[in-house]
Amino acid sequence: MPLLIIAGLAAVALTAALLLTRRRVAVGPNGTAVSDAMRPIVRRSTIMRFAGLAIGLAAAAAIVTAAPPNWLGLEAALAAPAFTLCLLAGVLIGDITGTVPTGPDRAAPIEVRSVRSYLPRFMTGAVIALGATLAVLLTVTSRMGSADDMSRAGRFLTLSCQDLTASSGPWPGVYYSLPIAASVLIGIAVAAPALHAVTRRRRPAAGDAVRAVDDDARRASARTIVAACGVLVAAPLTGTGLFAGTAMIGNTCATTAVTALGWTALVLGLTAFIATCWFAAMAVFPHRAARR
Amino acid sequence: MTFEVRVDTASPVPPYEQIRVQLSDLIDQGRLVAGDRLPPVRQLAADLGLAVGTVGRAYRELEAAGKVSSRRGGGTRVTAEAAPQPPAELARLAADYVAAARRLGTTDRDLIAAVQRALTP
Numbered sequence: 001m002p003l004l005i006i007a008g009l010a011a012v013a014l015t016a017a018l019l020l021t022r023r024r025v026a027v028g029p030n031g032t033a034v035s036d037a038m039r040p041i042v043r044r045s046t047i048m049r050f051a052g053l054a055i056g057l058a059a060a061a062a063i064v065t066a067a068p069p070n071w072l073g074l075e076a077a078l079a080a081p082a083f084t085l086c087l088l089a090g091v092l093i094g095d096i097t098g099t100v101p102t103g104p105d106r107a108a109p110i111e112v113r114s115v116r117s118y119l120p121r122f123m124t125g126a127v128i129a130l131g132a133t134l135a136v137l138l139t140v141t142s143r144m145g146s147a148d149d150m151s152r153a154g155r156f157l158t159l160s161c162q163d164l165t166a167s168s169g170p171w172p173g174v175y176y177s178l179p180i181a182a183s184v185l186i187g188i189a190v191a192a193p194a195l196h197a198v199t200r201r202r203r204p205a206a207g208d209a210v211r212a213v214d215d216d217a218r219r220a221s222a223r224t225i226v227a228a229c230g231v232l233v234a235a236p237l238t239g240t241g242l243f244a245g246t247a248m249i250g251n252t253c254a255t256t257a258v259t260a261l262g263w264t265a266l267v268l269g270l271t272a273f274i275a276t277c278w279f280a281a282m283a284v285f286p287h288r289a290a291r292r
Numbered sequence: 293m294t295f296e297v298r299v300d301t302a303s304p305v306p307p308y309e310q311i312r313v314q315l316s317d318l319i320d321q322g323r324l325v326a327g328d329r330l331p332p333v334r335q336l337a338a339d340l341g342l343a344v345g346t347v348g349r350a351y352r353e354l355e356a357a358g359k360v361s362s363r364r365g366g367g368t369r370v371t372a373e374a375a376p377q378p379p380a381e382l383a384r385l386a387a388d389y390v391a392a393a394r395r396l397g398t399t400d401r402d403l404i405a406a407v408q409r410a411l412t413p
Contacts, residue, residue, distance in 0.1 A: 104302035108339030110295045110318070112329050112367065202339040206296055 037205035038213050045094035045217065049224055052090015053284060056083035072155070077176055080235030080276075081183035085190060087228045087283060091221055092194040095201050107206050115195045118215070118222040123282065127226055130275060131233045133268065134184070134240065138177040140261075141244050145173020157244075159253035168251040172240040180236045187232040194225050216287075223286035230279030234272045241269025295323060299340050307342055311350035319359050319374050326372040330360060333368075 060079035067075030145154030146167070154173020159166055170176075198221045203214055248254055248262030297314050299307045318324045330351070331339070337347040351368055354360045359374040393403045 102341070105298065105300055106340045106342075107296045107298045108331070108336055110297060110315075110324070110331060112331055113335060200335055200338050202341075208294070211294070 037210050038217065041201075041204050041214070042217050044097065045091070045221055048090045048094030048097075049087070049221075050090070052087040052093075055090070056086030059083065059086050072152075072175075073170055074176060074179060077180050077236055077239055078183055080231055081187050084187045084228045084232040088187070088190045088194050088225060091224050091228075092190070092197050095194070095197045095221055109203060109206070109211070113199050113218075115199050115222075118198060118218045119195075120219070120223050120226055123223065123226045123230065123279075126275065127230045127233060127279075130230065130237055130272065131184070133272075134233050134237045135181075137237065137240055137244065137265065137268065138172065138181060141172045141240065142174045142177045145171050145175075157247045157251055159251050159258065161253035161255075164253060166251050166253040168247040170243055171247050172243050176240075180240070184232055184236065187229065191225050191229050191232075195222060198222050198225070220286040224283050227279045227282035227286065231276055231283065234276040234279055237272035238269050238276055241265045241267075241272055243269075245269055297336070297340070299342065306346075307340075308346045308349040308353070311336075311340075311347060312353050315350065315354055316357070316359060319354075319370055324370050326370050326374065328370045330368040330370070 060083040063075050063079050063082050142154060144157060146156055146158040147153050148155040148167075148169065152175050154175045154177070155171060156167045156169035156173075157171040172180075198218050201218070204210060242265075245262045245264075245266030245268075248258050248265065251258070254262065295318055297311055299310050301307060303310065315324070315330065324330075330336075333347045333351060334344055337344045340347070351360065351362065355362055355368075358371060360368050361371050362368045389407075390403065393406070398406075
């Protein structure tokens with residue numbers, strides 16, 4: 001069954017990629033030459049991006065459906081990193097393959113291409129802000145968490161008031177926060193070389209027109225990578241915020257401060273959910289994001 | 293305006309020498325001026341499909357000639373000493389003109405205006 005899902009999603013993705021690249025490349029004053037030079041690059045990167053997207057969706061679905069019951073919801077937290085890693089791998093492969101120059105006569109522009117020049121500023125800022133928020137929230141929930149009835153650390157929020165002790169959960173303590181943090185760090189570790197690959201990919205041909213279109217293609221790839229990182233941090237922030245908020249508000253021993261913290265976490269979770277949807281859309285259609 | 297480096301791998305001239313000569317010419321002609329940054333070695337090597345050491349050798353020779361300087365984290369930049377100098381003959385003619393104009397009691401402003409009028413077709 002997972003194989004069928006993967007094959008179906010890959011077929012849909014490849015068809016979409018071919019249709020999208022067919023009408024995207026011919027721009028600039030010297031349309032035909034630019035199109036000839038850029039078409040293989042745009043086609044390869046788009047196909048690999050969509051392939052990564054399809055495999056990522058299938059991998060996320062496989063993790064969620066095939067996870068053993070004793071994972072206790074951890075599979076939902078790891079689905080987003082699995083999706084992101086596959087998407088990043090697609091972008092990375094699309095930008096590093098088939099770019100070796102051939103023939104004796106070779107040319108290169110004297111220019112300095114840096115990662116920063118291709119990064120989308122607002123989106124990068126949003127990812128950094130959400131990443132910092134996730135780090136703070138996971139630190140707080142890890143410190144507040146306590147063991148559940150099976151002695152699994154950090155799965156419940158246990159509060160005491162007067163003679164009563166109340167537990168609520170599931171709680172995003174160390175049981176969940178450590179795998180989430182590790183998967184986010186792994187995703188960022190893959191995103192960095194992917195961004196470098198986008199920057200270092202050689203120019204397909206000489207000329208200002210080709211350079212302008214090539215820079216657009218690089219910006220689209222960089223936007224996909226940053227958007228994938230956005231999904232990587234926003235998806236676990238959604239789960240962490242919603243579960244932490246629900247547990248804090250629902251705990252009978254919650255003080256006013258804890259309840260306020262719970263509502264804050266809930267709002268953060270909902271905001272992160274909207275951000276996750278936005279980042280996912282940007283990852284799929286980076287060219288459309290550029291036109292706005 | 294972006295300049296290009298071209299390499300013919302079938303040429304008997306080694307690729308590093310081809311790169312060195314072209315970059316040196318661009319600096320001498322004033323197309324690359326003091327402070328301009330050269331592409332990172334790895335980037336230029338990837339763009340040309342050459343080994344990193346090949347481009348690195350060209351950069352090292354330019355550095356030895358005092359035309360560029362490399363700094364960790366700052367990349368490789370054209371040095372101020374490598375700024376193009378006007379030909380000696382042109383400098384001598386300019387000095388003669390200035391000396392002759394001063395003998396006539398011409399002010400610097402009139403002296404420059406005369407040159408500008410002469411440049412106007």
